[in-house]
Amino acid sequence: MCLAIPGKVVEIRGNTAIVDYNGIRKEARIDFVKDVRVGDYVIVHTGFAIEKIDEDEAIKSLKAWDEVLRDENE
Amino acid sequence: MRTNDILSAYRSRDIARRILQSIKKEAEKLSRPVKFMHVCGTHEDTVTRGGIRSLLPNNVSIVAGPGCPVCITPVEDIVKMMEIMRLAKESGEKITLTTFGDMYRIPTPRGSFADMRAQGHDVRIVYSIFDAYKISLKEKNLVVHFSPGFETTTAPTAGILESVENDGVENFKIYSVHRLTPPAVEALIKAGTSFDGLIDPGHVSTIIGVRGWEYITRKYGVPQVVAGFEPVDMLAAIYTLLKMINDGEVDIKNEYTRVVKYQGNTAAQEAIYKFFRVSDAKWRALGIIPNSGLELREKYNWIDIRSRYNPPTPSLPDLEKGCICGAVLRGYALPTECKLFGKVCTPETPVGPCMVSYEGTCHIFYKYGALI
16 A cells, blocks of 8 residues: 555646656656656656655665675674 | 656666675675565565575575555454445435555455445546545545555645645545554564564655664664665675674664655654554564554544444455465465465456555566565
8 A cells, every 4th residue: 555656757737747767657646746857757646646766766776785794793 | 857867777787796705705604594574565666576585595594574555454443434435325425535556456355446436436546646636635425545655645635634634625534554564663672573674664664764764773773775776786795794794783774865864754754643643553474463453633634434334244255265475474385385275266367455456466476477
């Protein structure tokens, strides 16, 4: 039920966006991600974007893991 | 493109292998076996599909809690919805019932919504409450959305209720069986389910934030990690819990920082509590859980189908004889311990709700052929 998938916002019309999931495009409501822009990646659950994906945070988190694992496995 | 690259990093065999090595090192330091619980069907899918249980050291186990909202939707509510459809038909009103694909097939002693359709009622499967709402704008029937789900799914419901209110749509109603996740975890702890760490569901947490779970750590001393849904996310959460235990740290950490914020999605929270109030609520096979349900506020009663039709419902058994869905939902047992599993109970002929939903632990075990 809480399955949510990432997709890219390609068009915005009012409180609805067209989201591209690797080639498949579907409508999603963007009521809860007010500052979303075309080009942003969002997490969509049952037709609603519930959050934007913070790409910088993702890269930072992967880097942090890399450091932790390097220390651990040395 | 960047996001696809990021996702592939969270599915990387190399990173997963390195985290597993660290998990093994931490596990060697443990003075006793530990058990971690998650409360999310999608986490169970990641664990079972990735064979994560089989990769973990023997002293680290993962159990699934009540992470399937469709599984815990009370029999009485499903039966009441069926009675509402019959009553409406008798009084000459045509109802179009919409719900999700797994809810449609959930068995009760009085049949399922799928059986209602077979009897000639208008029952339609929707992917989203948004689709259900669109039907009500196009057609004149009374559209009733039977609405299960945890916080993640309640947010879209609240979003649509906002449209119903703003657009003054009178032929769209809901039957809310929405539930809140943290109170269920608290109820399990109080009832004696013990675990050494909790893996918090990433998308429930997207809505309620890290702060929505903090009280579980503060009140019960349980370490927690908010986790995403890729294999690396799950392994990272397991490693972080082990590290906290070995370091004597009792805290809550966020591994899914690319999506989950400390405060959660406050716009979604505001929408949910605008329309709903918290109440005690029944969970199928688990009983009444205090402050775990969401009912429409009095002001919005007119959107509740029960304000129009409210037939009495008999008391019915939650589960068929022999079904151990209740023990599975409490984290006491894995599906393979059930005598019915894979023999008389399969996704084609499900006996209990945990075998129907794609988020049900039994369904997931059957689908991926899990042996442990």
